[in-house]
Amino acid sequence: MKDESGILFVLSGPSGVGKGTVRQRLFEEQTELQYSISMTTRAMRPGEREGVDYFYRSNEEFEQMIANNELLEYAKYVNNYYGTPRAFVEETLAKGKDVFLEIEVQGALQVKNNFPQGVFIFLFPPSLEELKNRIVGRGTETEELVINRLKEARKEIEMMHAYDYVVVNDDVDKAVQRVKSIIQSEHLKRERVEKQYKRILEVE
Amino acid sequence: MKDESGILFVLSGPSGVGKGTVRQRLFEEQTELQYSISMTTRAMRPGEREGVDYFYRSNEEFEQMIANNELLEYAKYVNNYYGTPRAFVEETLAKGKDVFLEIEVQGALQVKNNFPQGVFIFLFPPSLEELKNRIVGRGTETEELVINRLKEARKEIEMMHAYDYVVVNDDVDKAVQRVKSIIQSEHLKRERVEKQYKRILEVE
Numbered sequence: 001m002k003d004e005s006g007i008l009f010v011l012s013g014p015s016g017v018g019k020g021t022v023r024q025r026l027f028e029e030q031t032e033l034q035y036s037i038s039m040t041t042r043a044m045r046p047g048e049r050e051g052v053d054y055f056y057r058s059n060e061e062f063e064q065m066i067a068n069n070e071l072l073e074y075a076k077y078v079n080n081y082y083g084t085p086r087a088f089v090e091e092t093l094a095k096g097k098d099v100f101l102e103i104e105v106q107g108a109l110q111v112k113n114n115f116p117q118g119v120f121i122f123l124f125p126p127s128l129e130e131l132k133n134r135i136v137g138r139g140t141e142t143e144e145l146v147i148n149r150l151k152e153a154r155k156e157i158e159m160m161h162a163y164d165y166v167v168v169n170d171d172v173d174k175a176v177q178r179v180k181s182i183i184q185s186e187h188l189k190r191e192r193v194e195k196q197y198k199r200i201l202e203v204e
Numbered sequence: 205m206k207d208e209s210g211i212l213f214v215l216s217g218p219s220g221v222g223k224g225t226v227r228q229r230l231f232e233e234q235t236e237l238q239y240s241i242s243m244t245t246r247a248m249r250p251g252e253r254e255g256v257d258y259f260y261r262s263n264e265e266f267e268q269m270i271a272n273n274e275l276l277e278y279a280k281y282v283n284n285y286y287g288t289p290r291a292f293v294e295e296t297l298a299k300g301k302d303v304f305l306e307i308e309v310q311g312a313l314q315v316k317n318n319f320p321q322g323v324f325i326f327l328f329p330p331s332l333e334e335l336k337n338r339i340v341g342r343g344t345e346t347e348e349l350v351i352n353r354l355k356e357a358r359k360e361i362e363m364m365h366a367y368d369y370v371v372v373n374d375d376v377d378k379a380v381q382r383v384k385s386i387i388q389s390e391h392l393k394r395e396r397v398e399k400q401y402k403r404i405l406e407v408e
Binding site for chain 2: 124154165180188193
């Protein structure tokens with residue numbers, strides 16, 4: 001079904017949850033995915049290549065792109081801009097290829113605003129059991145500690161609200177397998193398939 | 205995550221598409237699924253068991269259940285009623301077990317009306333390529349034949365409109381694998397998971 005356009009998948013979640021590991025393992029298996037290539041104003045390092053590691057732009061060019069709304073998200077770290085160029089994502093999707101973006105929560109929420117048709121996956125810390133344990137502990141914790149943990153858990157759960165799916169990272173292999181199921185089943189959604197079938201009826 | 209309630213999956217599609225084969229193969233692999241047990245007014249045959257093969261009811265009892273809206277769908281074949289009792293489905297889901305129902309299109313549409321929170325999967329004949337070929341043929345077909353095929357294809361595509369997913373049955377193993385992905389990813393949807401996480405926060 002190559003006349004189908006691709007889907008943008010965004011993997012995100014709290015820091016330290018293991019997004020990078022899941023993404024890396026996924027890319028070892030799922031070769032049809034295109035990793036979203038970021039744009040940056042930092043200097044190119046030896047061995048890096050334009051359009052492979054990053055798209056390299058001057059500060060002025062980057063700020064022009066921000067002004068033109070040509071980035072799905074961006075942020076500034078240590079005086080350098082980093083962002084996701086909309087054009088690269090859209091051109092890849094138009095070729096029928098899925099794009100995969102791994103990003104922290106703030107960035108994902110920006111992408112969601114600028115590209116709501118993406119599929120947003122929230123990677124959640126180990127397990128529901130562990131969340132419970134983290135909150136109540138062994139019953140010997142101070143009330144203050146339990147309240148702090150509750151606050152923290154609440155913040156994480158509020159963050160997941162903007163996402164379509166939640167994948168628990170209790171085990172990297174299982175998490176990768178879950179992400180693969182999501183990628184596959186999103187392509188089976190009736191709205192997407194129906195369009196293609198209808199197109200055939202129109203063409204003939 | 206056993207405090208999560210189950211999901212009703214409905215597999216349907218045009219007659220002859222291979223629903224039974226896909227369902228059978230799926231059940232050989234996916235042992236946690238509960239097959240939806242039908243209710244019937246036909247007599248119990250030797251070797252059959254109440255609540256295993258069917259729930260056996262008298263004509264009067266069945267018609268009373270229809271009147272009470274206790275069936276998710278029903279039909280009459282050769283003077284006997286067959287239907288899907290709502291109570292069995294709901295009790296199984298409440299135990300956290302998924303229910304799987306394989307049924308023809310008319311029945312699936314009844315279930316959709318009575319239980320819209322189910323997940324509806326449309327099994328589609330072999331492939332998009334084949335659909336195209338079936339319509340235009342080898343270019344030697346009469347206009348009338350092409351028009352008839354177009355009509356038929358349109359009817360099938362209209363039927364899929366009430367469904368959530370479309371699975372092409374080009375290969376039984378692949379079709380089963382796709383259905384398994386749908387089952388898994390439906391359990392990863394944020395709306396379902398979020399509820400459980402929030403429950404933990406409330407309880408403590």
